[in-house]
Amino acid sequence: MKEGNKMKIENLPSEFIDARKVLQVIEQNGFEAYFVGGSVRDTLLNLPIHDVDMATSAYPAEIKKIFKRTIDTGIEHGTVTVMFDHKGFEITTFRTESGYQDFRRPDKVTFIRSLKEDLKRRDFTINAFAMKENGEVIDLFNGMEDLQHHLIRAVGDANQRFNEDALRMMRAVRFGSQLNFKIEEKTFAAIKANCQLLKKIAIERINVEFIKMMLGISPSRGLQEILGTDLFEYVPFFNQYLSELKHLANLDLSNHLTNEIQVWSLLAFELNLKQSQIRKMMKLWKCSNKMTENVLQVVKGIKMLQNKQIVSLFIYQIGLNNLLNANHVMEIYGLNQGEEELENAFNSLPIKQKAELNVNGGSLIKAGFKPGPQLGKVLNDLELMVINGEVENDQITLINKAKELANEN
Numbered sequence: 001m002k003e004g005n006k007m008k009i010e011n012l013p014s015e016f017i018d019a020r021k022v023l024q025v026i027e028q029n030g031f032e033a034y035f036v037g038g039s040v041r042d043t044l045l046n047l048p049i050h051d052v053d054m055a056t057s058a059y060p061a062e063i064k065k066i067f068k069r070t071i072d073t074g075i076e077h078g079t080v081t082v083m084f085d086h087k088g089f090e091i092t093t094f095r096t097e098s099g100y101q102d103f104r105r106p107d108k109v110t111f112i113r114s115l116k117e118d119l120k121r122r123d124f125t126i127n128a129f130a131m132k133e134n135g136e137v138i139d140l141f142n143g144m145e146d147l148q149h150h151l152i153r154a155v156g157d158a159n160q161r162f163n164e165d166a167l168r169m170m171r172a173v174r175f176g177s178q179l180n181f182k183i184e185e186k187t188f189a190a191i192k193a194n195c196q197l198l199k200k201i202a203i204e205r206i207n208v209e210f211i212k213m214m215l216g217i218s219p220s221r222g223l224q225e226i227l228g229t230d231l232f233e234y235v236p237f238f239n240q241y242l243s244e245l246k247h248l249a250n251l252d253l254s255n256h257l258t259n260e261i262q263v264w265s266l267l268a269f270e271l272n273l274k275q276s277q278i279r280k281m282m283k284l285w286k287c288s289n290k291m292t293e294n295v296l297q298v299v300k301g302i303k304m305l306q307n308k309q310i311v312s313l314f315i316y317q318i319g320l321n322n323l324l325n326a327n328h329v330m331e332i333y334g335l336n337q338g339e340e341e342l343e344n345a346f347n348s349l350p351i352k353q354k355a356e357l358n359v360n361g362g363s364l365i366k367a368g369f370k371p372g373p374q375l376g377k378v379l380n381d382l383e384l385m386v387i388n389g390e391v392e393n394d395q396i397t398l399i400n401k402a403k404e405l406a407n408e409n
Helices: 014-028 038-044 060-066 115-120 143-148 158-164 167-179 185-200 203-214 219-228 242-249 260-270 275-284 289-306 312-318 320-331 339-347 361-366 373-387 395-408
Strands: 006-008 033-036 053-056 070-074 079-084 087-093 095-098 108-111 136-138
Touching: 014 033, 014 038, 014 053, 014 060, 014 079, 014 087, 033 038, 033 115, 038 143, 060 070, 060 079, 060 087, 070 087, 095 115, 158 167, 158 185, 167 185, 167 203, 167 219, 185 219, 203 219, 203 260, 219 242, 242 260, 260 275, 260 289, 260 320, 275 289, 289 312, 289 320, 312 320, 312 339, 312 373, 320 339, 361 373, 361 395, 373 395
Parallel strands: 053 087
Antiparallel strands: 006 136, 033 053, 070 079, 079 087, 095 108
């Protein structure tokens, strides 16, 4: 049922059911209260709901009077957690913000009673919905129209929105990819005009948006918009690889990438990076050491699959998870193998990790070997021979082979 810029959702998703009671209690005490933001958008798009955000005209002190148990989660920004029916619900007071000196967080937050003024500070029209507990949707900025036309449009003045929070520019390309929506013309132009502000944002935050973009349903669109708006100039490493990124943006990446390791591995492969360059890229993007090591192994797996040489030693070094990640990336190029084939190749290895070798330093020392570099070399040689099927993984056989190797050296 539509009425001007209102419509009503008759059957609310289950994620709203418990929270509805909280909104009802606030309303019974004479205040306005709504579901706001992404949960309303995703309901309208029939997408899975992640976080249910609530906003109210009641000030934090008033919320604390209404409910017996509350926690001051972020009270300086107007957010209070209400404990209700043994569950926690975050509720934020309507507010205005001003003075964004760091282009990310407001210097001043002012609590207000007006829903419209609160929604005016939101980033995009499709995130500026409010919904009453009965399912009535309030759309003050034509977000419904933008949903229908698959557009990402800034609320009000796009330049102002991006000066308030420069990360919103990355959020625009991220939503474009996640929803397969186009960035509206004036919003796109404002991103291009303000792209240098991205330098003000912590790389960890940009990283989160970039990975979400690459794992969206249309990462190629996201990449094309990062290039078209010049945002790529203001993130680490990428500005040296324009032609490679353009090539990547023209590939069909839909429904191929399923995790962050695959994203970085694809980039490393497409940019034709050496190991040292992969480490540099990952460090600049503030990725963890573990993520970096996984990516290095996946790239090794990609090259193995590219050359169509399924080598036992590489499979052993790479590990099954990274091998399957490499295979996912190779789907993009039509060079992937059957997963079952790769799993069988891994499962048929005589050992899956060094700990499964039936000798170790201790057992070799007992057999008469002296501690030292030669002992380590003999163990490595034995590991390699077992993997390649040149010797059985049997303790007596391995000790005898170790003695042979020692004599040869």
